[in-house]
Amino acid sequence: MKLATLKNGTRDGQLVVVSRDLSSYVLASDLAPTMQALLDHWASLEAALQERYDALNRGDHPGIMPFVFERAEAPLPRAFQWCDGSAYLSHAELVRKARKAEMPSFLYHDPLMYQGASDTFIGPRDDIVVADAAWGIDLEAEIAVVTDDVPMGVRRADAVKHIKLIMLVNDVSLRNLMPHELSKGFGFFHSKPSTAFSGVAVTPDELGTHWDGAKLNLRVTSHINGKLLGQPHAGIDLDFDFPTLLEHAAKTRSLSAGTVIGSGTVSNRDPGAGSSCLQERRMLEIIAGGEPSTPFLSFGDEVRIEVLDPSGASVFGAIRQKVRQYAGPTQSSQAEEPV
Known part of the structure; x- marks a missing residue:
């Protein structure tokens, strides 16, 4: 998986899943609001994130948006x-x-x-x-x-x-x-x-x-x-x-x-x-x-x-x-x- 944190006006940003080619992303904040929250609960969240990552790379997730590095923390x-x-x-x-x-x-x-x-x-x-x-x-x-x-x-x-x-x-x-x-x-x-x-x-x-x-x-x-x-x-x-x-x-x-x-x-x-x-x-x-x-x-x-x-x-x-x-x-x- 490729994961990132987008700037959203808070100290810890918003967790997203990024496509393999780095061109797009989908939100992951419904699973874990931040990267730290994900790491705190990695064992229980990894499978769901992997499923979302796979869907993103197939192009069949409804929330796909372009990934812009200037927005990344x-x-x-x-x-x-x-x-x-x-x-x-x-x-x-x-x-x-x-x-x-x-x-x-x-x-x-x-x-x-x-x-x-x-x-x-x-x-x-x-x-x-x-x-x-x-x-x-x-x-x-x-x-x-x-x-x-x-x-x-x-x-x-x-x-x-x-x-x-x-x-x-x-x-x-x-x-x-x-x-x-x-x-x-x-x-x-x-x-x-x-x-x-x-x-x-x-x-x-x-x-x-x-x-x-x-x-x-x-x-x-x-x-x-x-x-x-x-x-x-x-x-x-x-x-x-x-x-x-x-x-x-x-x-x-x-x-x-x-x-x-x-x-x-x-x-x-x-x-x-x-x-x-x-x-x-x-x-x-x-x-x-x-x-x-x-x-x-x-x-x-x-x-x-x-x-x-x-x-x-x-x-x-x-x-x-x-x-x-x-x-x-x-x-x-x-x-x-x-x-």
Whole structure:
């Protein structure tokens, strides 16, 4: 199945079922009003949603309407938990090599993961809004999965069955804020603004042989202003697959339905694959010549991230965003003066 959330003026939007070719949708709010409600009751609702999805693709559902990505929220506009890993260690290796630092050996068997902000996810056509371009605006193309309820201490072999949806991600980063934040020893905060997700979330069975239960075996293509940045393969050089990341995340606590687990920047050790973020390209430039020449994103730049299947069809739809300067809080968003 392919599922999405449409903007409807509420925080959590309206759940819809989207056709395989991403051209049309039907409402699903009579079954579950929101994506979170669906995930809370996945076992009892999956069959009815699948029936509706099949009818939509046959063209014999009475409520079919055209699907417009500009109306799409992130599939989960806000989530109880967003845990982002660093599953492609080739990315971390490059960063350390550029600093002439050794890669700690424990990172090859103990995944890196941080818990990010999950209250303001943004949709595939929403602007990247940042106050200051000097903060070093960067994209990060990733894959993410969404879970049902995951018990504490789950083992990798059992974690597979808890993966209910797969999504595409732009984990926006503010690179020039990171060094100071990390020097405090408490991780990211200001340097990780709102994360963007694909317009649709896809069930594992929908991906066929491109999903092997643990990873997506397709390329992730990133463009900036129409120019190719990279197209690394998401199934290659993945040091920690998604069941492994789930096992890691659930080591000391259970994970609630709707938990989102990210792969980190998709990266291949083959430099010919290009990059999924500007930081990686800059590290390659430092290694080659001592200085980076590629700038970070500027206001007005456009980012496009997409996964295509072998036939050229878009799997999740493209994340296509413009970078815009934040103008400050509007009067309506500010707290009223006490009376």
